[in-house]
Structures are given as structure tokens and as C-alpha cells.
Amino acid sequence: MPKYEFTVNGKDVEVDVPAEMPLLWVLRDRLRITGPKYGCGVGVCRACTCLQDDEEVQTCQVTAEKADGTEITTIEGLAEGDELHPVQQAWLDRDVAQCGFCQPGQIMTAVALLNEKGDDVTDEDIDKIENVCRCGTYGRIRQAIKQAAENM
Numbered sequence: 001m002p003k004y005e006f007t008v009n010g011k012d013v014e015v016d017v018p019a020e021m022p023l024l025w026v027l028r029d030r031l032r033i034t035g036p037k038y039g040c041g042v043g044v045c046r047a048c049t050c051l052q053d054d055e056e057v058q059t060c061q062v063t064a065e066k067a068d069g070t071e072i073t074t075i076e077g078l079a080e081g082d083e084l085h086p087v088q089q090a091w092l093d094r095d096v097a098q099c100g101f102c103q104p105g106q107i108m109t110a111v112a113l114l115n116e117k118g119d120d121v122t123d124e125d126i127d128k129i130e131n132v133c134r135c136g137t138y139g140r141i142r143q144a145i146k147q148a149a150e151n152m
Helices: 023-030 086-093 103-120 123-127 138-151
Strands: 003-008 011-016 049-052 055-058 071-073
Touching: 023 049, 049 103, 055 103, 086 103, 086 138, 103 123, 103 138, 123 138
Parallel strands: 003 071
Antiparallel strands: 003 011, 049 055, 049 071
């Protein structure tokens, strides 16, 4: 079996997995990182969203082979010690989560958006987010993204 090396949340890792294994399963089953969630398996629900080289990706659609040599950031890698990332803090301040299942993916998408747009994020930018929240907390998600934009 081939070996793949990449960085996850600032730590270098090496995994011995099939080339076509989805990164989601590498993260969850091999590395025991549980933030990214399995939802649909086809990249539509976006519950598995993480950053790959600072770009938003759905890890159910990225293979181990395509992760080789890249830097992966999951929700577990956002906080710096005890200090939450501004998006995480905004999620708490705005009481976004209900069931919480989709929130890691929602937060990682928001981080990617704010990394790109900064405090210039608009309602139109937020409207383009395609993550699914079955609890319907979209209004609070919008408020949290705007709050985080002010604090980044």
C-alpha cells in the first residue's frame, strides 16, 4: 500500500492507505480526527469541509493521493491554545449550533470565506455558501460570519 505524507493541523503525518481512500476517512478512521463529518458522501452537504492549503474542500471528495504533500486544517486546528478562532467565538456568541452536526463544516467554510474576503464580506458572499444545516440556523450563521469579519 502506498504511503502519503501531509500536514494536519500543523503536525506532519504519514498514512499507509489506498490511493483512492477519501481524505475524510483518513482523517476520521486513521487519524481519529472527528470534526469533519460524513453527511452525503458526494460533496453536497459540506459537513466534511476542511481547508487544504487554505482552500475550502470537501474531504469526502479529496483522495489520500491528492492530499499528499498538502496542508490540511480541520476545525480542531483553528484555535490557538485556549484562544478560539474569531469564527468559533462568533459561533458561541451568536448561539449558532443546535444539533451541531454540520457546524464544523459551516465554520470551516466561513473561515475560508473570511480568509478570502476579510471584513469586506457581503450578504451576497454569505448567500453563496452551500453548506446544509438541517436545523435551519442560517440567520445566526450569517450574524456570526459578520461578527467574525469585524474581529479578524
